[in-house]
Amino acid sequence: MLNKTWDAHSCSPLHGFHENTASLDCYGRSLSAVLVASKSKNIGVEVVDSSVTSVTFKLVHGIYGIHNGLKFQVLTKSGKIIFESFLFSSEQSLSSDVIMASSKLTMLPLLVCRGDRSTTKVVFDWLKTEFDCSLRKITFNPLSLGWLVAMWGSVKGQGSTHITWEIPMVETGIDIIESEIDGESVALLWKHAHEDSTMEVTIDEVRGFVASIEEHLTQHTKILFNALTMQQIKTPVIQVRNDGKFKVTSGDHLFHVMADVATLALEHLDHYTPTM
Amino acid sequence: MDEDRSKVLKIQKIVKYLQGNECILKSQRIRSDLSQFVKTLRLLACEVGLSQEDIFTVADLASSGKFGEVICNSLIRSLIPRESVPQDAVLLLVSRIGQNHISIKLKQLILRWVVLVFDIIAQKNSIHAIYGIIFHYIDSEVLCPIVCQLLSLLTRKYDVLHFRIRKLLSLQSKIGGQPYLCGLLSVYRMYQPSLISMAGRHNVFFKNYDKSWSLSISGVQHRYGLHMLNETMSYNASHLPQTNKHTPLITPPTPTMCHDDQPLTQVMSGKIPFYRIKSFAELLNNFNNLELTCQAHSLLSSTTLQHLLAITHDRTIPARLSFWLHHRLCEELVTVAGETARGLELIKCVVEFSGFIQECLPVCEAFIFRYLYTWDGQSYRPYILKLITRLRLLPTSVLKDFVFAPLRKLFNLSSDVFFKCSVISILQELLSNYLNLESDRYDVIMSMQDDNAAMDKLASYMFQPINVGKINPNETIFQLIKFVDFISLEGLIETKCNVVLMHSVLQFYVKTSRIYSDHERELFTLPPSPIVSLALFSLSPMFVSTMFGILLNHTQALNKLGKSHHREHYHYMLELNSYLTDVHDTFWRWNAFHPHCHEDSSIYKHIHVDNIGHILTYPDVITARRMFTIERHPALTLHATKYLQLLNRDPEDMFKSELVTEPPFIEYLETKGLTKLTTLIKFLRRGIPESKTA
Numbered sequence: 001m002l003n004k005t006w007d008a009h010s011c012s013p014l015h016g017f018h019e020n021t022a023s024l025d026c027y028g029r030s031l032s033a034v035l036v037a038s039k040s041k042n043i044g045v046e047v048v049d050s051s052v053t054s055v056t057f058k059l060v061h062g063i064y065g066i067h068n069g070l071k072f073q074v075l076t077k078s079g080k081i082i083f084e085s086f087l088f089s090s091e092q093s094l095s096s097d098v099i100m101a102s103s104k105l106t107m108l109p110l111l112v113c114r115g116d117r118s119t120t121k122v123v124f125d126w127l128k129t130e131f132d133c134s135l136r137k138i139t140f141n142p143l144s145l146g147w148l149v150a151m152w153g154s155v156k157g158q159g160s161t162h163i164t165w166e167i168p169m170v171e172t173g174i175d176i177i178e179s180e181i182d183g184e185s186v187a188l189l190w191k192h193a194h195e196d197s198t199m200e201v202t203i204d205e206v207r208g209f210v211a212s213i214e215e216h217l218t219q220h221t222k223i224l225f226n227a228l229t230m231q232q233i234k235t236p237v238i239q240v241r242n243d244g245k246f247k248v249t250s251g252d253h254l255f256h257v258m259a260d261v262a263t264l265a266l267e268h269l270d271h272y273t274p275t276m
Numbered sequence: 277m278d279e280d281r282s283k284v285l286k287i288q289k290i291v292k293y294l295q296g297n298e299c300i301l302k303s304q305r306i307r308s309d310l311s312q313f314v315k316t317l318r319l320l321a322c323e324v325g326l327s328q329e330d331i332f333t334v335a336d337l338a339s340s341g342k343f344g345e346v347i348c349n350s351l352i353r354s355l356i357p358r359e360s361v362p363q364d365a366v367l368l369l370v371s372r373i374g375q376n377h378i379s380i381k382l383k384q385l386i387l388r389w390v391v392l393v394f395d396i397i398a399q400k401n402s403i404h405a406i407y408g409i410i411f412h413y414i415d416s417e418v419l420c421p422i423v424c425q426l427l428s429l430l431t432r433k434y435d436v437l438h439f440r441i442r443k444l445l446s447l448q449s450k451i452g453g454q455p456y457l458c459g460l461l462s463v464y465r466m467y468q469p470s471l472i473s474m475a476g477r478h479n480v481f482f483k484n485y486d487k488s489w490s491l492s493i494s495g496v497q498h499r500y501g502l503h504m505l506n507e508t509m510s511y512n513a514s515h516l517p518q519t520n521k522h523t524p525l526i527t528p529p530t531p532t533m534c535h536d537d538q539p540l541t542q543v544m545s546g547k548i549p550f551y552r553i554k555s556f557a558e559l560l561n562n563f564n565n566l567e568l569t570c571q572a573h574s575l576l577s578s579t580t581l582q583h584l585l586a587i588t589h590d591r592t593i594p595a596r597l598s599f600w601l602h603h604r605l606c607e608e609l610v611t612v613a614g615e616t617a618r619g620l621e622l623i624k625c626v627v628e629f630s631g632f633i634q635e636c637l638p639v640c641e642a643f644i645f646r647y648l649y650t651w652d653g654q655s656y657r658p659y660i661l662k663l664i665t666r667l668r669l670l671p672t673s674v675l676k677d678f679v680f681a682p683l684r685k686l687f688n689l690s691s692d693v694f695f696k697c698s699v700i701s702i703l704q705e706l707l708s709n710y711l712n713l714e715s716d717r718y719d720v721i722m723s724m725q726d727d728n729a730a731m732d733k734l735a736s737y738m739f740q741p742i743n744v745g746k747i748n749p750n751e752t753i754f755q756l757i758k759f760v761d762f763i764s765l766e767g768l769i770e771t772k773c774n775v776v777l778m779h780s781v782l783q784f785y786v787k788t789s790r791i792y793s794d795h796e797r798e799l800f801t802l803p804p805s806p807i808v809s810l811a812l813f814s815l816s817p818m819f820v821s822t823m824f825g826i827l828l829n830h831t832q833a834l835n836k837l838g839k840s841h842h843r844e845h846y847h848y849m850l851e852l853n854s855y856l857t858d859v860h861d862t863f864w865r866w867n868a869f870h871p872h873c874h875e876d877s878s879i880y881k882h883i884h885v886d887n888i889g890h891i892l893t894y895p896d897v898i899t900a901r902r903m904f905t906i907e908r909h910p911a912l913t914l915h916a917t918k919y920l921q922l923l924n925r926d927p928e929d930m931f932k933s934e935l936v937t938e939p940p941f942i943e944y945l946e947t948k949g950l951t952k953l954t955t956l957i958k959f960l961r962r963g964i965p966e967s968k969t970a
Contacts, residue, residue: 134599
């Protein structure tokens with residue numbers, strides 16, 4: 001999974017998903033049948049010389065014993081992978097626990113995938129009809145990106161963090177600004193912004209953290225950074241763009257990072273009213 | 277519908293005429309008449325379409341060679357089916373192609389028509405039977421492209437035979453790798469991949485010749501015929517589905533593909549799949565045997581299935597439905613500016629469903645809050661407003677931030693009076709919803725929530741049980757009324773007391789005045805004094821009458837309340853008292869704009885009474901004090917004059933005598949619909965208004 005660019009989607013709970021191997025085999029067969037059928041539907045199209053043979057579904061065991069992840073791949077005859085995807089769960093869950101825990105709804109909020117567009121479309125359609133879920137591309141807002149920087153920018157001894165800002169107007173002649181912050185400074189800033197005692201991170205703390213970075217840069221460069229939008233962050237562990245693409249570069253903290261991204265996906269999915 | 281029926285009859289008449297006049301067609305005069313008829317036929321066909329018999333007759337006439345080229349052309353173009361095309365008509369036309377009496381251009385037109393209506397042909401078995409004959413036409417240069425397109429639609433496995441493939445390949449070597457030939461070859465290849473090596477690569481195999489024709493066909497079909505879920509009528513083999521914009525919004529119910537048990541046992545269990553249920557009667561009959569769909573949102577597609585949504589015990593279904601709704605609402609409405617057809621379809625469905633279950637889903641609520649932030653007041657206006665009326669009882673802070681603030685912005689910034697009126701009327705509807713449905717529901721839910729054992733029952737009471745916080749219903753309703761006070765004042769000032777707006781506002785206050793009498797809820801609010809004075813001094817008798825009605829309703833409510841509770845609502849009593857005193861002074865006792873108005877006056881509080889008193893006084897005619905008595909009120913002078921004219925009295929009498937003392941005048945006012953006015957007169961006559969000073 002490392003060093004490849006993935007597309008992140010948020011996935012609503014899957015209904016009727018069973019984890020035993022028999023069902024997984026069944027899903028694999030069904031999906032491969034669907035893919036073959038859809039390929040043959042598009043007659044007259046430039047015929048691809050290798051056709052789809054197999055789809056494999058595998059369970060990936062995460063650090064949380066109960067919730068597993070799911071991985072599935074689409075392979076061609078020659079063994080080339082033309083589509084692969086992972087489904088991750090997160091440790092939190094949505095407010096209505098009763099329904100989730102009771103029955104057939106499996107909560108795997110984050111779906112990451114890579115592959116060509118036509119296969120992706122067929123796979124998503126199959127998922128939607130089979131499990132009654134909705135998949136939506138995640139756009140990471142600056143606050144989420146700031147939170148990821150705070151969490152993972154300060155991993156010791158692994159390099160610095162880069163943040164890229166996007167300039168909204170085209171006429172100024174520059175379109176992005178990149179900044180590099182040392183890991184130690186990030187840790188320091190975060191210590192000031194966040195009380196170490198609690199595990200919870202509040203929005204205000206993250207806002208304060210991001211504001212402090214922006215203010216520092218503004219002071220030195222006289223460019224108002226709080227008017228710019230964050231486009232991409234590159235921490236030593238993970239690189240994320242605001243349109244949903246990300247890349248994990250270090251294998252050590254893989255599961256923790258993915259759990260964080262999954263929490264972001266959960267927020268993207270959450271649709272209950274703010275106060276109730 | 278009557279219009280359509282007359283058009284259909286007209287079409288039948290024209291067809292009969294065309295059938296009859298076979299022989300007389302050569303003369304010039306008849307020819308011009310004929311072309312007129314044919315033009316009309318074509319126009320009508322574009323609007324309502326032809327029935328099956330008509331299609332057969334017209335096809336017969338067009339290909340019989342009896343008419344001229346132009347007319348036959350028009351006739352073929354007017355073959356727009358309403359329901360479906362009988363295969364005999366197609367059979368007839370194809371057989372006529374083989375004969376010599378129609379021109380080659382007409383033959384091509386006929387084949388183009390067959391391709392266009394291919395999907396609507398009722399049964400195709402005879403057409404498949406004549407595959408070989410159609411294949412034969414491939415030799416003609418003019419017809420070749422369209423024949424290839426038709427064959428690519430018709431081909432089945434049995435039709436791919438060696439000699440046909442050889443023929444096609446030889447044709448290809450003769451005229452080169454034409455796109456239509458390659459298209460047909462690729463269809464053949466699909467069935468027999470071993471026999472054909474290369475199909476050729478082209479982006480588009482078959483050109484779409486007749487876009488406007490197919491548009492008119494699909495228009496008529498959409499109105500009358502079978503709905504087809506595919507978007508395009510013409511077959512375009514090579515295009516991948518571009519984006520999800522072409523797929524239908526709410527997919528028809530489909531069963532799962534993977535089953536837990538062996539597939540055979542599923543089939544043999546005798547369950548009836550969802551998509552077979554077409555009517556409510558069938559639903560009731562087969563209730564035990566239903567196999568549930570795996571996609572919750574497909575249950576929204578018809579009202580029959582919505583019944584199932586409402587009563588299902590499966591608790592996952594509301595959750596799945598709300599996830600799907602959240603996803604789709606975000607995609608179609610929140611992120612897209614302006615109106616789109618898909619968004620319209622979605623929001624209509626949501627409004628219909630929430631009307632069906634008589635409540636607002638939590639996900640719809642969240643959507644409304646989000647959407648109102650960026651709403652321009654125009655897109656989907658009736659639907660969004662209707663959804664607002666269905667909101668639950670919410671804490672006042674939520675209501676203020678998420679509903680009132682954006683509505684207020686739009687209300688003030690929109691110059692469209694009808695928008696303002698619609699906002700006021702939906703807020704009135706929201707109020708009545710709160711009073712009728714939601715407060716009861718809230719009470720029931722709170723009582724159920726406290727008792728943990730009843731959690732299951734909660735699920736059967738609300739569509740989607742979520743935890744409801746503690747709120748004070750009266751407080752919410754009170755804040756709603758205050759909000760309407762506020763914006764209606766702003767609106768009236770801005771539009772300079774627009775009549776329509778004033779009417780909506782007054783209707784709202786009629787509703788609030790009846791809260792206690794209709795719903796037994798002790799919530800008393802009076803309209804603010806500017807509105808009261810606007811209504812009482814307005815130039816329209818209806819407004820004066822309505823305002824009196826409002827004040828009378830309030831007094832009745834207070835009377836009903838009983839003396840023991842008066843202390844709790846002291847302010848209300850005082851205010852009502854002052855209004856009534858003012859009314860009494862102004863309309864009855866000739867004390868309007870009296871220099872020493874009663875101390876507790878509400879209406880005259882901020883007015884410089886002396887100045888106005890001077891301005892309004894016309895010496896020798898009228899004084900300000902007497903000006904607003906009932907018969908001399910500017911709104912009512914018209915009625916008074918008419919009354920006097922009816923009795924042939926001098927109109928000047930109006931100023932001299934006391935018309936209100938005359939019963940015929942009161943009856944006259946009643947006949948004009950000003951019933952509240954007459955009630956007020958009786959009320960005032962009985963004596964002073966009951967003084968409620970405690």
